[in-house]
Amino acid sequence: MELTGTTHAATTQNNGSQNHLFALSALTSLFFIWGFITCMNDILIPHLKNVFALSYTQAMLIQFCFFGAYFLVSIPAGILVKRIGYKHGIVSGLVVAAIGCLLFYPAADTHLYSLFLAALFVLASGITILQVSANPYVNILGPSETAASRLTLTQAFNSLGTTVAPFFGAALILSVAAAGSAEMSQAELVAFKAEEASAVQIPYLIIAATLFVLAAVFALLKLPTIASTPDPKVTANAHQSSIFSYRHLVLGAVGIFLYVGAEVSIGSFLVSFLGQENIAGMSEAQAANYIAYYWAGAMVGRFIGAAVMQKLSGGVVLAFNASVAAVLLLIVIMGQGALAMWAILLIGLFNSIMFPVIFSLALNQLGERTSEGSGILCLAIVGGAIVPLLQGVLADHLGLQLAFVLPFFCYLFIVFYGVKGSKPASSMVTKKG
Template identity: 60%
Template sequence: MAGVSPALSMRSGSAQAAGANYRTPLIVLTSLFFMWGFITSLNDILIPHLRAVFTLSYVQAMMIQFCFFVAYLVMSFPAGFLVEKLGYKQGIVIGLTTAGIGCLLFYPAAGQASYVFFLGALFVLASGITLLQVSANPYVAILGQPETASSRLNLTQAFNSLGTTLAPFFGSLVILSVATRPAGEMSPADAAAHAAAEAAAVQVPYIGLALVLFAIAVVIALFKLPKVEEPEMPTEVPEGGKAVYHTHENVWAYRHLVLGAVGIFVYVGAEVSIGSFLVNFMGQPEIAGLREVDAAKYLSIYWGGAMVGRFIGAALLTRVRPGYLLAFNAFVVTALLLVAMLVAGKTAMWALLLIGLFNSIMFPTIFTLAIEGLGKHTGEGSGVLCMAIVGGAIVPVIQGFFADHLGLLMSFFIPVVCYLYIAYYGLKGHYADFTPN
């Protein structure tokens, strides 16, 4: 590839030569993506379950998601430093162990029937998953040929989507199957005993998850993961640019990383916003007028589309420049949002459901573009990007404000702005510092 430094060329050559040896490590790492997708998606089951157990308001119940996203904000940057000090493998093992401990804490939380205890356990669990993201995402990106990094990460993220698709079915069977009676129909003593029994419904599932996480940690600790060098320079060189790239002592000095963090912030924020409002959107009389229980069934199309899109994207990204495909998908999603806002009816419903298919490649592609060329700062840069996931807690609140004042339909201009920025990042913003001819 024109414009690639000798050091990067040597690394690419060694990666190609040893490419066959990377297949087994990638299979092992893929299990991590499945597990944290599975656990994250279980939050959607915990919210209605714990809301009924503790008779919570919607705001109180949403503290479950708030604690999860706050862990990304609080723990991502420290996790980045930890990965730089100990390495990717140790970061993954510690992340799995921490997540397992968080799962185990659900047992005493249920035993005490304490919602605050549940939130604390959830924060520990999310902290472990944050460390997994900071460790595994960049490791998959650099574990092989640089030009196929986005393809690899999209493929592993597809199994993350498989986890998010399967978890609700699992949760509905082992957690939500516990019948809930209104507290008003029972005496105070019976109500307390019933709440304790319902809270205990999460004990066995989360102990099982803890055992799986600990088992994977042991396997990875014993497994010999290959050691790879982070590339000091990006693989994509703008037209008219030389292969003269600037290195910085401060990770925040990398412009393409900072712009990538903004990209992660607005992407996760837009994705969570659309998912959060989708059921209510389909229930609007001018859209489809569906009952909540019926509208919720269509969510499988949204998440299933994201899973299918990642498998397709993994193949396309071996042939198409990641930045171009990212921009194309962002423009398509923008068009779908505008159709939903301007046309209404069932056309609007299907337009929003199709967004999942085109959302699919965005997170892993932005991630790999943003960490290109960070070299020794790759782990720290990964922490910056994972910290930006807090956008999932902020952007939906902004859209909610406009939904209250402009109406739900018109409030979707907030995700439109987010995707236009993502298109800019794909076309131009992801290029690293370079010296032009």
């Protein structure tokens, strides 16, 4: 039976010094695939916005349904993983995500936006189970001192998936929209809209097949079973009455909420932002290729960050990166042309280490309650549903460029968390009788 381990003294049942390289290597494929799937939303948003003639707010329902699944499914997923173990949690998540991808086929056939949203919810439910299973598993496959670096390295492969996805989506989905630019009669336009909707069918069938294959592979793999040994530094903390009494965990959950919200908002509006005449005036298909620069920056930054955090603390690196991201957003809000375009794309580089570092810092010293903490942090990923929707409202009322003030304030909180909020409060180590 698989148990939740501490971030300080996790050992395998067979040998405490066992090399976990194979397990970490296998897990990187999961980080790649869910990064790929999540980034496909950045292609779906402009595509379905055009197909169904949606406002910015309506288009952001794509992210609302996708990341809303994290809010509804994270805690049940945490309970499920605690019961069936990390490995079976991974397999379950892959199967559920594959079923969600299959639902895109009837959604396109019926030409119903609501069914697309339902498919996204099911798909995201599977990804949530994967997140709850894989993130803490990586965290405990080694010493706590290098947990942030280890999780950052595996997250780099998540960014590889987000880098590849825009090219995949632009070629198989947005290219259909570009092909329909000629003048059409009303009947031809209706037929073309139906064809545009059906453009998602083949790509998501391919993704579904990949997920089923991965589920079969992980079902057959022999991953190390993690058991826990008591850590004297966290024994007292393990018996606190409420998981919410850990200040650094609660603030970390807020940090995850705001970071994911900011990252998703920026990615969601990139195609529309680069299409603005005062920025780059690009077509959707052209702009989609530039999304890859945003996510490639995150990939490169995670490899760099994994090395840097062998020497510097995660909190220091987090505060620095969030500060630079905030400055770049000021340029996005006030600038124009190539300056604003490259400023928004460069944010990806500084986003790179934020999620894994916040995640690791928030789980620090939770001991036996690491699984509960992971569930709460994954719950906070609902920020990817709320923040983009709010930015969509701002974009409809204030204009797209000014709406980026919302993620700017998100990064300011992350600076605070890196500097101060991530430190476990010493007053909470013991509890009065």
